[in-house]
Amino acid sequence: AQKVTQAQTEISVVEKEDVTLDCVYETRDTTYYLFWYKQPPSGELVFLIRRNSFDEQNEISGRYSWNFQKSTSSFNFTITASQVVDSAVYFCALSGYSSNTGKLIFGQGTTLQVKP
Amino acid sequence: KAGVTQTPRYLIKTRGQQVTLSCSPISGHRSVSWYQQTPGQGLQFLFEYFSETQRNKGNFPGRFSGRQFSNSRSEMNVSTLELGDSALYLCASSPSQSTTDTQYFGPGTRLTVL
Numbered sequence: 001a002q003k004v005t006q007a008q009t010e011i012s013v014v015e016k017e018d019v020t021l022d023c024v025y026e027t028r029d030t031t032y033y034l035f036w037y038k039q040p041p042s043g044e045l046v047f048l049i050r051r052n053s054f055d056e057q058n059e060i061s062g063r064y065s066w067n068f069q070k071s072t073s074s075f076n077f078t079i080t081a082s083q084v085v086d087s088a089v090y091f092c093a094l095s096g097y098s099s100n101t102g103k104l105i106f107g108q109g110t111t112l113q114v115k116p
Numbered sequence: 117k118a119g120v121t122q123t124p125r126y127l128i129k130t131r132g133q134q135v136t137l138s139c140s141p142i143s144g145h146r147s148v149s150w151y152q153q154t155p156g157q158g159l160q161f162l163f164e165y166f167s168e169t170q171r172n173k174g175n176f177p178g179r180f181s182g183r184q185f186s187n188s189r190s191e192m193n194v195s196t197l198e199l200g201d202s203a204l205y206l207c208a209s210s211p212s213q214s215t216t217d218t219q220y221f222g223p224g225t226r227l228t229v230l
Binding site for chain 1 (some may be wrong): 147149151158159161163166172174204206208210215216217218219220221222223224226
């Protein structure tokens with residue numbers, strides 16, 4: 001079965017701290033994609049990154065970085081020097097298709113609160 | 117390019133009424149998916165449309181229905197509203213029906229059922 005687990009329900013940090021959001025996935029597919037989305041209080045899900053299963057290179061975009069490790073089926077997201085504007089719910093998702101999940105299998109989300 | 121748009125943004129209805137939500141995908145995108153988000157259940161897949169055909173449907177009762185038009189715009193309808201239908205309804209579009217496409221989400225419609 002395909003599944004995404006975000007074990008951290010809520011994380012609270014103080015501004016400028018680094019924070020890592022964990023994501024573990026299960027799939028039998030050999031080719032798949034992993035995604036991270038950010039949902040600020042306004043509600044819109046904002047696409048952050050897409051990574052395919054054959055590319056295990058870490059990616060850095062400004063203060064954001066992603067660590068994809070196929071051996072541990074993890075796709076973790078790190079925010080360096082967090083800011084108040086990073087406060088949001090973050091979702092990890094896996095591509096796939098099943099009758100009741102559609103094209104994206106989402107984790108339960110991690111609520112990140114960055115305090116000034 | 118304009119993003120995914122959803123109308124209305126906020127809606128208040130009473131039990132027993134019906135509601136129609138609208139979604140306009142990114143220009144050129146032909147696949148539209150709908151999700152319901154509630155605090156207790158998280159993000160749940162409602163249905164997906166591609167080329168005016170419903171490709172699949174999540175585990176929701178028949179009161180939830182949808183359709184897609186030839187210009188790829190989509191609507192979803194909920195009949196006989198229940199209190200538990202209060203949620204954020206998100207629409208997402210992608211270029212094709214491929215599972216590897218990135219889905220881009222709209223701002224959502226927040227439905228409150230009184």
